[in-house]
Amino acid sequence: MSSKRIVVVLVVILLCAAPGRATSLDLATAQGAVFPAAGPPSLGKWEYSARDNNGTTWTGTLTFEKVDPTKWDANRYFALCDIEESSPTKGSRTRVELCEYDGTTRTVFYKRMVATISTYTAILSQDGKSLTNGKWTETKGTKVVSAGEWSAKLPAR
Numbered sequence: 001m002s003s004k005r006i007v008v009v010l011v012v013i014l015l016c017a018a019p020g021r022a023t024s025l026d027l028a029t030a031q032g033a034v035f036p037a038a039g040p041p042s043l044g045k046w047e048y049s050a051r052d053n054n055g056t057t058w059t060g061t062l063t064f065e066k067v068d069p070t071k072w073d074a075n076r077y078f079a080l081c082d083i084e085e086s087s088p089t090k091g092s093r094t095r096v097e098l099c100e101y102d103g104t105t106r107t108v109f110y111k112r113m114v115a116t117i118s119t120y121t122a123i124l125s126q127d128g129k130s131l132t133n134g135k136w137t138e139t140k141g142t143k144v145v146s147a148g149e150w151s152a153k154l155p156a157r
Contacts, residue, residue: 040064040078040101041108041124041131042154048083050134050150060085060092062131062152064099072098081110081120116140122150129154 043064050058064079072080081099086092095118097110105123108131112118122134134150 038103038106038124038126038128040103042128043079044154046131046152046154048085048150048152050085050136050148052146052148054146056087056090058085058087058090058150067098076100081108116145120150122152 041064043066046062046064048058048060048062052058061082061084063082063084065082067074067077067080077098078101079099081095081097083095084092085094095112097112099108099110101108101124108120108122108124110120112120116138117140118136118138120134120136122131124131130151130153132151134152136146136148136150137144138146
């Protein structure tokens with residue numbers, strides 16, 4: 001095995017074992033990829049779609065709302081994220097959490113901690129009009145109870 005492969009494997013192991021978030025963008029960054037810094041996604045309603053590991057399709061909206069600096073740390077959180085989604089077989093649900101944004105990696109991130117821990121990540125496109133490569137996992141203890149992929153796009157105005 002070449003030394004480059006060993007380094008990449010070690011980086012993957014470290015990122016996957018680290019608490020918090022480790023996305024495909026983290027891996028690309030660790031491998032030397034450079035991404036131009038960018039501002040956060042636009043506030044407002046985005047068209048949202050997802051598919052979970054059971055094949056269930058979800059559609060709805062992802063709304064980015066301005067953070068109230070008197071209640072939350074506006075330097076840490078760029079928005080309040082409100083996902084309203086529905087599925088023909090599973091009904092409707094809403095998830096509202098504070099979102100973080102890393103302009104260097106163009107990654108939107110939020111973690112929801114109730115009875116389970118849900119982690120959502122996605123990458124903002126270069127034009128700022130779509131979130132792609134979205135992943136989410138819901139864990140209870142060390143067991144993954146649900147996982148899936150998601151994306152969102154800013155509707156044409």
